[in-house]
Amino acid sequence: MTQFKEPINKSCCSTKEEDHSSTYEYKVEGMDCPSCAATIEKSLTKQKGITNVQVHYGTGKMTVGAEDDSAADQIPLHLRKLGFEAKTLNEKKNTETYLVEGMDCGSCAATIEKHLSTHPDVGEVSVNFSTGKLHVTHNTSEEVIVKEVEKSGFHASLQRGRSSSQGASRKNFTTTVAGIFLAAGFISSFMSVPPSLITILYAITIALGGYKPAKSAFYAVKSRSLDMNVLMVSAAIGAALIGEWFEGAMVVWLFALGNTLQNRSIERTRNSIRNLINLTPKEATVKVGDNWVRKPVEEIALNETILIKPGDKIPLDGKIMTGSSSINQAPITGESMPVDKEKGDTVYAGTVNEHGALEVNVTKLVEDTTIAKIIHLVEEAQEKKAPTQAFVDRFASVYTPIVFSLALLVMILPPVVGMGTWGEWLYKGLALLVVACPCALVISTPVAIVSAIGNAAKNGVLIKGGTFLEKAGSISAMAFDKTGTLTEGKPKVSQVFTSNGEKEEWLSIARTIEEHSTHPIAQAITMYTEQRNISQKEGASFEAIAGKGAKAVIDGVEYFAGNPKLYREMGVSLNDVEDQIETLQQVGHTLVIVGTRSHILGMVAVADTIREITVQSIQKLKRVGMNEIVMLTGDNDGTARKIADQTGVDRYFAELLPEDKVKAVEKLQQEGKRVAMIGDGINDAPALATADLGIAMGGAGTDTAMETADIVLMADNLEKLPHTVRLSRRALTIIKQNIWFSIITKLAALILIFPGVLTLWMAVLSDTGAALLVILNSLRLIKQK
Known part of the structure; x- marks a missing residue:
């Protein structure tokens, strides 16, 4: 992996006035003895623009003095020629995310990764086929990255919003035109048309439909990657060489058509999360002085006040300052019923204000809202490989080279030992090449996982x-x-028992005592009396009794609200309520007894509600x-x-x-x-x-x-x-269905090659058809309710 250069400091210790070199520090990988360090020093010293070199084998570090950046640019490249890797220390890396169009299986992602990794200004590269995203650490421009991806046969755009679909439209048009020429050639074969003209029609089909795969195949081979493009192009060229022009044209066109259908289907899974971005409005009504003005959400700062009208989507997370309403929170929480909100409650971006105008104080910037975090976390989740996917990827990485080698043996070995003609076995070998790529198997797991995770996110x-x-x-x-x-985690009053006096009278005393406490049980009693419009009394000398309750003086009398232990310690008789106390405590109630030092007035049973x-x-x-x-x-x-x-x-x-x-x-x-x-x-x-x-x-x-x-x-x-639980179990079932279907289809195709039943175009149809069916099967997870 090529790394970057960065000047660390200006050389200030030189005794030579003309030495204006900058100092660069690197970590060198691959040195296995001190002689390696000496080799690097001698080699770099001879390079133009390098003033001094010091390599420390023990620490694996190298300090280089260079006259300018252009000389330093060549250092990592030169060390790579020597068999080492140079990594710049203290480098501030530029990491970006691009949306990539046109990938139809995991091997496409591998091709892009390997190609970009060879670029001198590119550091770490990660391409995820499932989400269609490229994460790259580089020291160059956006245009260079886009151009390098296009060299691999794909279209990339920096993730700012929606990606362009021009590449996809152009590809669809090319596939359509190629199909017209293929049809013209096929119809002409039943008419009195010169064979050379039919061949030209098929050749045009191969050129139009095979341009993109050929371009991708070139860079895949260059990157030492065996993907579907390499296999298809090899099969098409082989078919043409042995005179099977119709077979070659059919291979190319079916492959192009299959890719188009696959891409459309896969984009549906990718958009299951991208569509969440559209839930939040682009602008909001903000209070500026005494006026309300419209501003893009990106320009709204913390603690600004925004106006949410009835029926509007909420643009940013915040707290309600004035107003009350019912909020449809389904996009965030998946709740089917609107939630009532009032002053002080939190509202979330992407939710809908059902009725009532709200003034909301902004508490999170657009990039920090709850829905932004949901999108970020889900996209990260979709890029993490499941154990099944990791196993399938490892299997495919071994399977494809083995079958590719087997195809070459099929082409060469039988004719050499006299078991048939070269043309016959070359054709069978080409069919085996087409079957070799485990495209359906590789995408059997990731597409299902992306679909299921997307479904879950939309349901909260x-x-x-x-x-x-x-x-x-x-x-x-x-x-x-x-x-x-x-x-609920919030205790509520479940039962009230009166022992002496009026119920409302002693509950009023209870509220007077408990209003001065923040204990959850005290708050439960206060809320109970508030809901029943039982007012508090004038009290004095409020005091909390640790672990037992509280007391206050009301109308000159000392009243207590506490647990049974408090009254037992004061010598107050609980004989009349002892059985109730025991029964209620056994079933989980917390008891608060209200009374004086001589007698009890009543008892409140508090419990957590289900x-x-x-x-x-x-x-x-x-x-x-x-x-x-x-x-x-x-x-x-x-x-x-x-x-x-x-x-x-x-x-x-x-x-x-x-x-x-x-x-x-x-x-x-x-x-x-x-x-x-x-x-x-x-x-x-x-x-x-x-x-x-x-x-x-x-x-x-x-x-x-x-x-x-x-x-x-x-x-x-x-x-x-x-x-x-249902979604997860169904996802496992669909993944298993996909894997078994892919394997059985592949085995059936392999078996049918040798009797000569499977033609080249049938091999393509079985491969792309299997991949398409796997994708469609996985798409069922998006629609599960």
Whole structure:
């Protein structure tokens, strides 16, 4: 890999006044003894423009003095000729992403990678066939990168927005014209037309349809890569040489047609995520002084105020300053119902304001919005290879050269030993060449994974890569954290018991005491009384009693709101409510008793409430074949049993510390289960990491959740979990279907070659047809609901 040069500093220690050289530092790879260092020094010293060279074999570093940049430009190239690699130190790299059109299989990506890697100004190169993206670190211009990609036979454009489709249109036009000449030649063969004219028509077909593959094949061979273009061009040329002009023309045209159809289908999978970009408006109405003006979203700064009218899409993430509305958050969270929002609530870019005007304070720039992060994370996920894909790629890298070598043996060996004519075996060898490229097999996995991850993202689920998609499809047990996952995580008043006096009177006392506390239980009681319009009283001498409750003086009387332990310590009799206390505590209620130092007035039972969607989601998980649903909680056994009974959980582990949750997950794994852990992505981090698959909830509200888990449910509920399991399992099924179909098709073609049943054009049809069917089969994942 060629690296770059950069001046580190000006030489200031020279005693010669005329020495104006700059100093460049490199790390040299490939030196295996001190004599290598001496060889480099002697060789570079002789080069024009090099003033001094010092190579340190021990550290692998080289310092070079050069008169100018042009002399330094040649250093990496010269060292490569000597058999070494020079990497500039402290180089600021220019990394860009390009959209590449025209790739129809993984070998096309390999050809581009290998070709670009030979360029002196290009560093790291990564081309992903699935997403159609080229990531390149270079020290040259955009025009040079585009030109080099075009040399390989593909069209590239810097990722700024939508890529141009001119290349695709031009290619489609060429394929159409080539098809017309092929048809003309075929029809002419049944008429009294000179054979030479028919041959010319077929030759024009080969030239028109084969220009792009020939160009790509040239650079593939130059880069020592055996891709489909090399095999097809070899077959077409071979067919022409043995006089099979119709076969050669049919090979070229079917290959071009197949590529066109494949590219169109693959672009549908790639656009499944690119279309998310169009969810956000390009402009927003911004408050400037006392006026409202339209501005591009890229020019809007943090803390500016934007106006969202009814029916408008929200352009940026922010907090509502004035107004209230229902917001359709489906593009972000996948929630089917609009969510009510009011002052202080967060809104997300790409969501829709259903009704009511809103003034929103911008909290994130356009590149940092939640939907921007979703797009970034999903595109990263689509570029990560799944285990199946990695295996198939390794298999293909070995398979193709073997079959290519076998094709050469078929062409040469049988005629040499007298088993037939050269023309007969050359034809069979050419057919074997066409069958050699495992195009359908190579794309069987990535297209399915891209489709599934795109579907999940549109439904509010982030799957971080093909590895996790495959894992989700093989999960047999799901472990749920209780608080905040199965339950709301916010305690609410469930029951109220009056012992002495008026109910509203003592609840008013309770509100007066609890309003001064930030404890979740105190807030639950305050909210309960607010909703019932029970007002507070005038109080004084408010005091918190650690671990027991709180007190205040109201109308000259000292009142308490606390747990049973507080009253027992004060000697207040609880005989009348003792049975109730025991029963309620056994089923997970927290009790707050309101009274004085002599008697109790009433009792409030507070409990965490189960999410509305929880029971429904667990039932759906069981219907899709999830073997065991497990709950992990730090609560006592009574509370855990009650929640388990209400939600339909099969098994629970109670009274767990965070480290105990890890042990519970490990216990399930030791029982032979593949375990998914579902939590909030922060508090349950150790258990999420221990499980075979970590799933976090509420990703739209927390950046941490989006970064930590393998799968993120953007909504703060379990609604999309059954869909994720179904989608993952179906993706695994489709991947297996694709692989087996590709292998069986390939084997059938190979077997039919030797009896002479398989013609050249049939070989092309079987290969491109198989690839197209694999893509169409994978596209079914995009439409799964």
